[in-house]
Amino acid sequence: MFFWNSNNLEVSNIFVIINTVAQLGYIATQLEPIDTNSTPNWLTHVVAKTFAGIGVLDLLHNTSAAYYKGVPPSQVVQIATGVGFAAIASMSDWIFGGCLVYDLVALSVGQEGSWGRLLGGYAAGIAGIVGFRNYF
Numbered sequence: 001m002f003f004w005n006s007n008n009l010e011v012s013n014i015f016v017i018i019n020t021v022a023q024l025g026y027i028a029t030q031l032e033p034i035d036t037n038s039t040p041n042w043l044t045h046v047v048a049k050t051f052a053g054i055g056v057l058d059l060l061h062n063t064s065a066a067y068y069k070g071v072p073p074s075q076v077v078q079i080a081t082g083v084g085f086a087a088i089a090s091m092s093d094w095i096f097g098g099c100l101v102y103d104l105v106a107l108s109v110g111q112e113g114s115w116g117r118l119l120g121g122y123a124a125g126i127a128g129i130v131g132f133r134n135y136f
Contacts, residue, residue, distance in 0.1 A: 003015070004062075009062060009065050009066035010066050010067070012062060012066070013062050013063055013066045013067075016055075016058050016059055016062045016063075017059065019055055019058070020052070020055035020056060020058065020059040023048070023051050023052035023055045024052050024055065024056075026048060026052070027048050027049055027052050027096065031044070031045065031048055034093070045093075045095055046095055049093075049095040049096040049099060050095070050099055052096060052099070053096055053098075053099020053100060053102065053103060054099065054103075056099070056100065056103050057102075057103040057106055057107070060103070060107065061107070061110075072115065073115055078115070078118060081119070081122065082118075082122050082125075085100055085103075085104060085122060085126050086122075086125065086126060086129060088100060089101075089126045089129045089130050089133070090129055090133060092130060092133070093134060094130060094131075094134040097126070097129070097130030097133070097134070098130065100126055100130070101123050101126050101127045101130065104119050104120070104122050104123035104126060105119075105120070105123045107119050108120040108122075108123060
C-alpha cells in the first residue's frame with residue numbers, strides 16, 4: 001500500500017502479483033470442498049473466493065496502470081482476455097465465477113470505445129458459462 005500511495009506502481013505490482021497468486025493458489029489447492037450445510041465452511045468459501053476474484057481485478061488494473069498507461073490493448077491481449085476468462089470460468093463455481101463476471105464489468109466501465117464494449121460482451125459470455133456450468 002505504501003508504494004501504491006506514493007505512485008510507485010511498478011514496485012506495488014510485485015506485491016499485487018504475490019497476493020493474487022497466493023489467493024488463487026489457496027482456492028485452487030488448499031480450500032476444502034464447499035459444504036453448504038456448514039455456515040463456517042460456506043463463509044470461508046465466499047470470503048476466500050471473493051478475495052481471489054478481487055485480486056484478479058487488482059492484478060489486471062495495477063499491471064496496466066504500472067506498465068501500459070494510455071496504451072490500447074493489442075488484438076492478442078483482447079483475445080487472450082476472452083480466452084483466459086472463459087477457461088477459468090469453465091472450471092469455477094458460482095462464487096469465483098461471479099467475481100470474474102464482476103471483474104469484467106468493472107473493467108468495461110473503466111474503458112472507452114470498442115474495448116469497453118468487448119469487455120462487456122465478455123462479461124455476458126462469462127456469466128453464461130458460469131451459469132451453465134453451475135446449473136448442470
